[in-house]
Amino acid sequence: MLSCSNNPESYISHLNGYWEIDEVTLPDGSKRDYNFNDTIDFISITDSMTGFRKKLKPNFDGTFSTSGDEETIKLVIENDSLNLYYKTPFSQWKETVLGATENQLIIQNQNKLLYVYKRYEPLDLD
8 A cells, every 4th residue: 555664754745736535444444435526635735844735626617616714734753753743823732754655745743543545736727
């Protein structure tokens, strides 16, 4: 499913970009596939191990709509894991990156939900 690397530092270079949820695994092991997403996540990380995540809604003309809201992210490597610490004016939480490649991102949240993302590809209507 992912590359052979278990080095959490190697995941960082793959985080930037546009991601859409492919499936979610619940704590009981059941899965929910996402065949269509009306929103995607844009993640931007800087060299200082900080950045942001925004929810975007793709438009048919190739542009995106957004509310302008964004979650700040701080990356921390601890206990051989890459943790993402999010913060908004209303909340803060942590997620753990279990794997990241050029085309796949796997994140587990504090509720033990496992999110598998795939790299977003715009619809080709031609």
